[in-house]
Amino acid sequence: MISMTPSNSVHYFPNRDRLGVVTAVILLAYTLTRFIDLPTREISATLFGSSIGFELNGQIIILAIVAALISTGSDTLIRSHPKSETAVGGTVPHWILPGAAALGLGLLLNLAPLGPLWWIGLGISALFLVLVLVAEYTVVEPNDRAYQAAAFGLTALTYIIALALFSWLRYTSTRAALSGKATAFLTTLLSLRLLLLGGLSFLRGSVYASVVGLVVGETMWALNYWQVTPIGAGLLLLVQFYILHGLVQQHLIGGITRRMIVEFAVVGLIGVVIAITLAAPR
Numbered sequence: 001m002i003s004m005t006p007s008n009s010v011h012y013f014p015n016r017d018r019l020g021v022v023t024a025v026i027l028l029a030y031t032l033t034r035f036i037d038l039p040t041r042e043i044s045a046t047l048f049g050s051s052i053g054f055e056l057n058g059q060i061i062i063l064a065i066v067a068a069l070i071s072t073g074s075d076t077l078i079r080s081h082p083k084s085e086t087a088v089g090g091t092v093p094h095w096i097l098p099g100a101a102a103l104g105l106g107l108l109l110n111l112a113p114l115g116p117l118w119w120i121g122l123g124i125s126a127l128f129l130v131l132v133l134v135a136e137y138t139v140v141e142p143n144d145r146a147y148q149a150a151a152f153g154l155t156a157l158t159y160i161i162a163l164a165l166f167s168w169l170r171y172t173s174t175r176a177a178l179s180g181k182a183t184a185f186l187t188t189l190l191s192l193r194l195l196l197l198g199g200l201s202f203l204r205g206s207v208y209a210s211v212v213g214l215v216v217g218e219t220m221w222a223l224n225y226w227q228v229t230p231i232g233a234g235l236l237l238l239v240q241f242y243i244l245h246g247l248v249q250q251h252l253i254g255g256i257t258r259r260m261i262v263e264f265a266v267v268g269l270i271g272v273v274i275a276i277t278l279a280a281p282r
Helices: 016-035 058-079 093-111 116-138 147-171 176-197 202-223 230-253 258-279
Strands: 002-004 010-012 041-047 050-056
Touching (some): 016 058, 016 116, 058 093, 093 116, 093 176, 147 176, 147 202, 147 230, 176 202, 202 230, 230 258
Antiparallel strands (some): 041 050
16 A cells, blocks of 8 residues: 655555454464463484583474464565565565564563463554564665654664563573574574664675674673573673674764764663673572
8 A cells, every 4th residue: 555645755554454364363373372282392412522402392382483474474565565676685684573573472471371461462462563564564665754763663673672582592591502593593683684774785784793693692602601680681682782783883884983982882881780780690
């Protein structure tokens, strides 16, 4: 759907029927995660001569399927956009935030007891994911009059999702090798989405995002040997992610100035102090 304003600025909105189908799938999938109990599977392997193992929870498997479903729904919506052929990186970058948001919201829903509060949370989660899909649809066209608002919302969402997933990975207390790799992978995807929103090409964005992901993943590896609470670890990693992405962005815009270094140093110091305060084991 296209709407025009007197100033001839264009605004695209996804087909309501497609959006309705995706919303129904989201509601059904989240409901199934609550009532279907898959068995937990233990996976073990040998890495560099050391035995590693972890438990694959049945609900995590279902949530991964939910994330895949909403990513597929996002792909379908983006392909229906009149300007989808000009989207940077194709439709793949538009899978990242819907899938990550679905996973994060699903983890929160699983923490709530089944009852009126859970059903309210289900409705709010579905509405939130629909807004994410609409925002992803909007940023396909940079000339869309709602582009700036949608891009700002997706940027803020990226940092919120990063905090939630970083904290959850620390909460699971998995082996350092696994949590570090998972953190690096998720950070690379989230950083890539931010860089593409900033107008960077997919290839260059992938290179810079991989560097950011590698550094944050190594930090998570180190945090596994420190008695730190999940929220404290999540905040420490979020601060690092924010600073690294900010430095990369400033470098790409036109160079890192002394003022920017001071600004990031102050933000980083405040964030680290807060994180360490919350990180103190109780």
